[in-house]
Amino acid sequence: MREYLLTLIHLWKKKKISVLFAKFLLFMLLCTILSRGIYAKGMAQVTTGSPKKMSISHKVQSEGFIEKNQEASIHIPSGIRIESVFVKQGQIVENDTPLFQIDMDDLQEIIKEKANEVEKLTLQINDIVSNQQYHATKEAQDAKRAAQDYALAQASGNRQIGEAAYDLQRSQEQLEQWKDFPSYLKDNLEHDLQRAALTREVERLREEINMLKDHSQSVSANVLDKEEQIRKKKIELENASKSLDDYINSMTSQLEKQWKERKETLEEDLHAKEKAYYDTGETAANSLLEAGRTMEDASMEKPSDSTLEIYKLDREEKTRKLAKLKDLQAIGGIITSDISGFVTKVNITPGERSNDLGCILLALTEESFNFCASITKEQRKYVNIGDTAHIYFQRGSHTLENIRIERVEEDPANPENYYIYASVPSKNLTIGETGVLEIVKQSEHYPYCVSLEALHGDGIHIYVLVLHEKETILGTELYVERRNVKVLDKNETYAALEAGTITEQENIVLTSTKPIVGGDIVRLFEE
Amino acid sequence: MLKKLGLLLLYLTAFLICLPILLVLLGSLKSTRELVESLSPLLDDTNGMVNWTLLPLYPTLNHFFKLLFSTPSFFIVFWNSMKIVFCILTGQMFISVPAAWAFASFSFPFQKLLFTLYIILMLMPFQVIMLSSYLVLDSFHMLDTHRGIILPAIFSAYPVFIIYKSFHQIPKSLLEAARTDGASELYLFIHIGIPSGSSGILSALVLGFLEYWSLIEPPLAFLKDKSLWPLSLYLPEIGIEQSGMAFAASVITLTPAIFVFLIGQDYLEQGIMSSAVKE
Numbered sequence: 044m045r046e047y048l049l050t051l052i053h054l055w056k057k058k059k060i061s062v063l064f065a066k067f068l069l070f071m072l073l074c075t076i077l078s079r080g081i082y083a084k085g086m087a088q089v090t091t092g093s094p095k096k097m098s099i100s101h102k103v104q105s106e107g108f109i110e111k112n113q114e115a116s117i118h119i120p121s122g123i124r125i126e127s128v129f130v131k132q133g134q135i136v137e138n139d140t141p142l143f144q145i146d147m148d149d150l151q152e153i154i155k156e157k158a159n160e161v162e163k164l165t166l167q168i169n170d171i172v173s174n175q176q177y178h179a180t181k182e183a184q185d186a187k188r189a190a191q192d193y194a195l196a197q198a199s200g201n202r203q204i205g206e207a208a209y210d211l212q213r214s215q216e217q218l219e220q221w222k223d224f225p226s227y228l229k230d231n232l233e234h235d236l237q238r239a240a241l242t243r244e245v246e247r248l249r250e251e252i253n254m255l256k257d258h259s260q261s262v263s264a265n266v267l268d269k270e271e272q273i274r275k276k277k278i279e280l281e282n283a284s285k286s287l288d289d290y291i292n293s294m295t296s297q298l299e300k301q302w303k304e305r306k307e308t309l310e311e312d313l314h315a316k317e318k319a320y321y322d323t324g325e326t327a328a329n330s331l332l333e334a335g336r337t338m339e340d341a342s343m344e345k346p347s348d349s350t351l352e353i354y355k356l357d358r359e360e361k362t363r364k365l366a367k368l369k370d371l372q373a374i375g376g377i378i379t380s381d382i383s384g385f386v387t388k389v390n391i392t393p394g395e396r397s398n399d400l401g402c403i404l405l406a407l408t409e410e411s412f413n414f415c416a417s418i419t420k421e422q423r424k425y426v427n428i429g430d431t432a433h434i435y436f437q438r439g440s441h442t443l444e445n446i447r448i449e450r451v452e453e454d455p456a457n458p459e460n461y462y463i464y465a466s467v468p469s470k471n472l473t474i475g476e477t478g479v480l481e482i483v484k485q486s487e488h489y490p491y492c493v494s495l496e497a498l499h500g501d502g503i504h505i506y507v508l509v510l511h512e513k514e515t516i517l518g519t520e521l522y523v524e525r526r527n528v529k530v531l532d533k534n535e536t537y538a539a540l541e542a543g544t545i546t547e548q549e550n551i552v553l554t555s556t557k558p559i560v561g562g563d564i565v566r567l568f569e570e
Numbered sequence: 571m572l573k574k575l576g577l578l579l580l581y582l583t584a585f586l587i588c589l590p591i592l593l594v595l596l597g598s599l600k601s602t603r604e605l606v607e608s609l610s611p612l613l614d615d616t617n618g619m620v621n622w623t624l625l626p627l628y629p630t631l632n633h634f635f636k637l638l639f640s641t642p643s644f645f646i647v648f649w650n651s652m653k654i655v656f657c658i659l660t661g662q663m664f665i666s667v668p669a670a671w672a673f674a675s676f677s678f679p680f681q682k683l684l685f686t687l688y689i690i691l692m693l694m695p696f697q698v699i700m701l702s703s704y705l706v707l708d709s710f711h712m713l714d715t716h717r718g719i720i721l722p723a724i725f726s727a728y729p730v731f732i733i734y735k736s737f738h739q740i741p742k743s744l745l746e747a748a749r750t751d752g753a754s755e756l757y758l759f760i761h762i763g764i765p766s767g768s769s770g771i772l773s774a775l776v777l778g779f780l781e782y783w784s785l786i787e788p789p790l791a792f793l794k795d796k797s798l799w800p801l802s803l804y805l806p807e808i809g810i811e812q813s814g815m816a817f818a819a820s821v822i823t824l825t826p827a828i829f830v831f832l833i834g835q836d837y838l839e840q841g842i843m844s845s846a847v848k849e
Contacts, residue, residue: 053836057833057836060829064830064833067829071645078645515643516804517642
């Protein structure tokens with residue numbers, strides 16, 4: 044019994060374990076389904092599209108308004124007091140409509156003032172003319188005198204140079220002709236009387252000695268006396284010779300000294316003459332140069348002086364102004380409109396003086412108007428002068444098509460904005476009327492264009508998410524791969540991408556139900 | 571005293587043997603941060619030693635929830651494993667049981683030689699027959715399919731060996747008596763053989779379940795498609811950031827094996843005992 048019960052318990056445990064195991068497997072089955080559901084729920088659902096070949100159209104839309112095209116200004120000379128103004132801003136005026144009245148008394152005063160100014164200018168002009176004539180005469184005279192001075196300086200210089208040259212030549216000749224010292228000595232000694240006397244004395248003594256010698260040989264009487272005489276004569280001869288020699292030596296030294304002095308004197312004279320020659324030449328040249336410069340100065344063209352012309356122009360202008368003022372006086376000071384138009388601005392006030400701005404500005408209504416719209420710097424890239432646009436006006440619900448863009452100007456107050464102007468016909472339009480300007484530009488054909496929602500950015504790069512398949516445990520699943528791209532052009536809906544980063548066959552993720560990044564598993568969107 | 575010491579030693583040994591299971595169980599309850607800090611020297615090639623605490627600091631069931639409700643790929647591999655094991659065991663019932671009965675009940679030429687060959691094949695490791703198996707499966711176009719795993723396992727020699735032992739213990743005289751009474755061989759097999767050898771059959775089933783539930787080499791060699799992988803190949807795919815999920819997956823993987831063991835424990839013991847008892 045006990046064993047039977049144990050067996051039953053044992054079997055019951057086994058059954059319980061088996062049931063538990065079955066429940067476990069059932070639980071796993073349930074979790075299988077649940078996990079798939081949760082996994083699928085957590086997976087982002089995406090829509091995709093392939094790159095297309097297309098051109099990017101750029102639509103520029105901007106609100107604008109009609110403004111005046113041509114504007115005329117009614118103006119009078121500035122500084123005239125206005126008595127009354129007959130029109131207001133926004134008023135339409137016809138031809139010959141009185142616009143405003145000027146103060147006639149004030150006009151009269153101004154006319155007198157202007158006439159006096161004209162008169163003053165006339166007198167000043169006359170003075171200038173007279174001065175000019177005087178100066179012209181004086182200049183001619185100065186020129187003539189300068190020419191004469193030049194000729195004189197030239198002649199005088201030549202003459203002085205000639206004289207100096209002659210002196211120099213003479214001095215050179217004298218120096219050249221100055222003999223050498225031996226010749227000088229010989230000449231002087233030859234003509235020196237004392238030397239001659241001493242020489243004769245010496246010769247006489249020699250002759251006497253010779254005679255005595257001869258006489259002593261022939262006659263034998265008193266030989267000793269003869270020898271004594273000869274001896275005495277010899278002594279005298281020696282003394283005389285010595286005196287002669289001394290005299291010659293002293294003469295020689297003296298003459299040498301004289302010769303040297305003379306030569307030095309001649310050389311100094313030559314140097315002096317040379318110096319005088321060069322100095323004379325230099326002086327003559329300087330004098331000639333000075334005279335030449337004076338002549339050049341006298342013949343030089345004088346600087347222009349426009350004072351006379353300026354005064355003449357001033358006078359002309361004042362005369363014209365005076366004429367205008369007189370015209371105003373003639374019409375009684377009432378200024379009328381000479382065109383039909385729309386008063387856009389009144390710049391004058393009764394009691395105040397007119398200024399340089401137009402007194403009354405009129406917009407011409409017979410010609411076309413301007414449509415002015417503002418665009419951003421980004422839009423400016425797609426708008427050029429000559430482009431055609433459509434303008435839609437709400438009032439009257441009419442459209443102007445193929446309107447040509449005339450001007451594009453930068454807004455001086457805001458460099459990020461531009462104004463575009465198009466000329467529109469004035470028919471059925473009023474100044475100030477608003478409308479919407481639209482320009483559509485087609486770019487070149489790009490081979491890889493994607494929807495703008497396919498582009499993403501992380502602040503540094505722009506990228507798209509490309510759909511790929513991969514084999515996982517769950518089978519073939521879709522995942523996204525991040526691909527950095529470069530955008531060549533884009534508008535509000537499409538962007539053109541640079542070739543080489545994507546292909547036509549690839550699927551690009553356009554939208555996603557959840558934020559996704561590269562590597563995420565996704566599935567295609569199901570309705 | 572000796573008895574108590576012996577008991578203590580046994581309990582200690584049992585604890586050490588159960589320790590890996592305990593670590594897996596407790597690891598599945600740890601937070602991801604704890605696991606990353608502990609296992610980063612092992613899985614992340616950082617310096618240092620694994621620093622494992624037994625009890626979790628911040629226990630959580632988050633990994634189980636994530637695994638069971640947000641990871642459908644785990645269930646793919648779980649049911650792959652279930653399919654492979656169920657098909658193999660079913661196939662083995664139809665192939666191995668009759669083969670074992672034939673070895674145990676009949677005498678035919680080269681019986682012993684064939685049986686010896688069976689034992690040799692049983693002892694041969696997978697690496698030895700992997701290449702030949704690959705070529706055969708390729709020729710049959712069974713590579714990268716579950717058939718390539720299931721069919722070779724159906725014809726495994728191991729369950730034949732286990733079941734043969736239980737069939738061999740049926741007295742031959744009983745069989746002869748039944749034959750004399752006019753019972754056919756099929757009758758003998760179905761009404762005598764299978765009930766008598768049920769313990770061997772069930773132990774073969776239990777052992778087969780445990781073996782094929784953690785089968786790794788044939789799927790690694792023959793399955794390339796990840797959607798065909800069993801649990802044994804899925805666990806190594808999990809990285810350090812999902813180590814908590816890896817532990818939870820290990821616990822879930824362990825659970826069917828525990829159930830099967832608990833159900834078939836008695837039969838296993840009987841099967842082991844019956845082979846030890848001598849007549």
